[in-house]
Amino acid sequence: MPTDITLDDLPDLARGAALLGTGGGGDPYIGLLLVSEELRRGRTIRLLTTDEVDDDDLVVASAFMGAPTVVVEKIPSGDEPVTALRTLERRLGRAVDAIIPMECGGLNSMIPLLVAARAGIPIVDGDGMGRAFPELQMETFGVYGVSGSPIAICDSNGHTTVIDTGVDNKQMEWLARGVTIRMGGVSYIAEYPMTGAEVKRTAIPGTMSLALALGRCIREAREHHRDPFDALSQALERSIYGSGRVLLEGKVIDVERSSSDGFVRGTATVSTFDGDTAVTLTFQNEHLVAHHDGRVLAIVPDLISVLDAQTANPITTESLRYGQRVKIFAMSTPPIMRTPEALEVFGPQAFGLHDPWTPVEVLAPV
Template sequence: MSWTLTEDHLEDLARGAAVLGTGGGGDPYVGRLLVRQAIREHGPITILDPSEVGDHDLVVPTAQMGAPTVVHEKLPSGEEPVLALRTLEKHLGKRASATMPIECGGINSMIPLVVGARLGLPVVDADGMGRAFPELQMETFGVYGVPGSPMAIGGERGETTVIDTGSDNRRMEWLARGVTIRLGGVAHIAEYTMSGAEVKRTAVPRTLSLALTVGRTIREARENNLDPIAALSEALRETLYRNLRVLFRGKVSDVERRTEAGFARGRAQAVSFDGEHKLELLFQNENLLALVDGEVRCLVPDLICVLESESAEPITTETLRYGQRVVVIGISTPDLMRTPEALATFGPSAFGLSYGFTPVEELV
């Protein structure tokens, strides 16, 4: 059922989106400020349940792409994703009926809301990743037959580019990444144009609602002096993300991070509070692999989320720092993201990892 998103929802939504973003997806704080300003200027946003989208409606997802580390220095104005959408509409000769996130993490849960508020478009409560991934071909949309092309890119100075690689989503990513790097490391995009029927068939449903639930659950648990992790585990049990496992508790002891080829890449290490165990995280914008004492505890596409140990506030990969006290959790992805076709697109082998995928609920 559709609902109206207002400024009052944004803090919980941003927190939940950062958890589901598995360390990536861009800075949720920046996204929250952009949406708040758009709502104040243009009014609240209609959030459409996927079941309410007409089969023949044109849905155009919008997003930000680039290295999350760059966004701290190149804050968007909010005009860039609108420019990308309008450019793609002009190319297609059609107007969008709605927009939608491509991922449910960080700032990219927020960018379609900015577009929706500014243009008066509804935003579909679904996305194509069920979390955040670093590359554009890593979408359930593409896995189940929707091409990403043609896509449009909008830059901060009004630059636009249209890329059309047909059904080759990987080449679309490669070309778009090159353009984004030359725009300064961050750009805004419109891609994976699809019908309402294709949304229902290929998208991970109700992830904006899920992000709101996750963020609200953590806040309310803190306000009531309850364990936020236990509360979150209970809240997820009846969703598509059924299993939460605590992977590690300890203190960050080292972070290696570099901005390379349009991504934030690196690894982080932590030591347990008793000094007996060690965690290693590998990330490419998002957390991909968690090893405890050299053993796999969780790996992509399941979610690896780093939270502050007392407040359970999510910590993104670009804000990981030495000395932070953390709890690292693993959350199972929906079955839609664990099929052989999905794992071939965004499973461990897609990132060059030598481990086969095992669900987190079996590892821990």
């Protein structure tokens, strides 16, 4: 049965999405405010499981694109992603039947909810990343044969463009990134038009429900004075992700960060309180790899998030600051993200990393 996303769900969903965003995907707070306003106006958001989508439905992925730090400086009105959707509908000559998140992490968990509320269409409980990734071709939709083109792009002034590179999703990303940079560093997109049957074959199912469940378990653990990190690990064991574990507890002692080419890139170092052990995180919007003394503790596509040591609230890469007391929390990815085809598109080598992918449960056993 379809379920509705309610106003009370949004804080938990945003918290869980920030966790799955692995430091990237943008801070969901701005999106939460926009979606909350739509629900207060009486609009509804219907959530469909992948099995509830008809095979011949037209489903489109919705998201923002660009450097997350820019979104904080250029707060969207909420019209931009809907304009991108309508632009793509005109190009396709058909109305879209449902929205699906491009990624379930961070702000990009909220943008599709906003579109679903404003356009009056349901949203699919799933996505194409199972986390957040920095580039558009890094989606299970594309890994398993869906073309990202045509893609419609809209900026904060309502300017739109459509890019069609056929089956070449990497070229689509390159061109769309250039357009986004010239739009001021952030844009809003509608992409990967696909059938319901293709959604069932290529999407990572249940990720929006998982984000809601993870955010809720953090809140409930705090309310009942339980360890939220234990609660997270237990919740992940019951999911298709399988496991989660704390890699290190300590404080942030160094952050280097810059915005270029439409990305936020940098490193962050977290040291134990006694200074004996330190872990360095490398990120491109999202955390990609965690190193300790040259040894890999976790690496993409497995998830690495930095959480407040007391509250377990996720901290995005643009919000990392010297002195923060944190825990580095790593999660395994679903099997659909660990195939040779998937690793070729969003494994370590896709980011120029020299370390091979090894499952986090092998690198850092509980």
